[in-house]
Amino acid sequence: DAGVIQSPRHEVTEMGQEVTLRCKPISGHNSLFWYRQTMMRGLELLIYFNNNVPIDDSGMPEDRFSAKMPNASFSTLKIQPSEPRDSAVYFCASSLESSYNEQFFGPGTRLTVL
Amino acid sequence: AQSVTQLGSHVSVSEGALVLLRCNYSSSVPPYLFWYVQYPNQGLQLLLKYTTGATLVKGINGFEAEFKKSETSFHLTKPSAHMSDAAEYFCAVSDHNYGQNFVFGPGTRLSVLP
Numbered sequence: 001d002a003g004v005i006q007s008p009r010h011e012v013t014e015m016g017q018e019v020t021l022r023c024k025p026i027s028g029h030n031s032l033f034w035y036r037q038t039m040m041r042g043l044e045l046l047i048y049f050n051n052n053v054p055i056d057d058s059g060m061p062e063d064r065f066s067a068k069m070p071n072a073s074f075s076t077l078k079i080q081p082s083e084p085r086d087s088a089v090y091f092c093a094s095s096l097e098s099s100y101n102e103q104f105f106g107p108g109t110r111l112t113v114l
Numbered sequence: 115a116q117s118v119t120q121l122g123s124h125v126s127v128s129e130g131a132l133v134l135l136r137c138n139y140s141s142s143v144p145p146y147l148f149w150y151v152q153y154p155n156q157g158l159q160l161l162l163k164y165t166t167g168a169t170l171v172k173g174i175n176g177f178e179a180e181f182k183k184s185e186t187s188f189h190l191t192k193p194s195a196h197m198s199d200a201a202e203y204f205c206a207v208s209d210h211n212y213g214q215n216f217v218f219g220p221g222t223r224l225s226v227l228p
Binding site: 048106 | 146148150156157158159160163165204208215216218220221
């Protein structure tokens, strides 16, 4: 199994630019999560999907952030416009639906906004 | 609401010494509990989990954790630390009242001294 795949692994962009992060969950998993990790705030859940439907987006910091899951094998997290404070590592995770099933994490995308 | 506390943001042990990383949680119902490890520049990897049954749970790399309901704790231990255990460790809790929303602790960085 290839695990959760994220791209790009590193992204450097300038303030004001649009950034799109991509995630391919593990085949067969029906839940997908986007997290952000920073030194200051630790690991934060941004949004999660169940069967491609957003269930909880209360962690999305503001309207500049949006996430989509057009099908079971692909999700995007978009930031438009990006700001320096968005610099962080963004993780995607997937799991089988249930609160007792572990989440499998991707390697993350390190985003730097200059 | 769920919450997780991890006592000690940084723990140092000597190689061969006991590793003890503390996790306490709050949950209104019996929780599901998880320990994840994060090596530098990598995603989170599941070490072990407790759902039901035996309260002493064994995981990968020689780690184990014990669920103590009376103490609302789920401490992680390893009898003898290896240099390769140096990493960040996260405790997480979920329960069926909150769907699949994991709540992660702030993490504990483990250093292993030669």
